[in-house]
Amino acid sequence: MYFAKRNSEEPEIVIENTVVYACESASCNGWMRKDFASENYVCPMCGSQLIEEVRELPKIQTDFNSFK
Template sequence: MYFGKKNSEEPEIIMEDTIVYACGSADCNGWMRKDFASENYDCPMCGSQLVEEVRELPKIENEYNAFK
């Protein structure tokens, strides 16, 4: 079978500094973007306290926050 060549033009991934909440426990590597976090600042995986930090992540649009 022949599937042809894939489109070689990939969309450019834009990286930006993003505020995230990371788990403070050394045994857990859970984190979430601030835009998607609820007001509960406990890690959903282990229950430890979340700490705010900045990471360079791909830019995504959060349409939910546009309607707040």
């Protein structure tokens, strides 16, 4: 049998300050990155308003970010 060698080096995870919209309701944990939020600032899970805040999150690379 053949077992592939796993790469011993893990990719570096880059943490950056990211603007997110978080649900203002204390009973809801909903949030989303600003890049993926619609202009409708309502929580999709509970219907409360979303407020802008900054969190330290892993950087993600999407095709959407390259069109900005």
